[in-house]
Amino acid sequence: MVKEGAVVIDVGMNRNCEGKLCGDVCFDEVEKKASFITPVPGGVGPMTITMLLENTVRSAEAKG
Numbered sequence: 001m002v003k004e005g006a007v008v009i010d011v012g013m014n015r016n017c018e019g020k021l022c023g024d025v026c027f028d029e030v031e032k033k034a035s036f037i038t039p040v041p042g043g044v045g046p047m048t049i050t051m052l053l054e055n056t057v058r059s060a061e062a063k064g
Contacts, residue, residue, distance in 0.1 A: 002030050008037040
């Protein structure tokens with residue numbers, strides 16, 4: 001159940017019975033109520049990779 005107008009950030013990574021990548025949220029149902037919903041694939045993945053790389057660089061710089 002999703003509140004009307006909610007922002008939904010789907011970070012789940014699963015494969016459906018057809019082998020297609022999908023999230024934890026039923027996109028087709030939730031997009032009718034949500035003001036914004038991230039897609040899977042193509043949602044938060046690029047930001048996750050960016051932050052992992054940033055943290056790796058910061059760690060390397062801290063070690064000198």
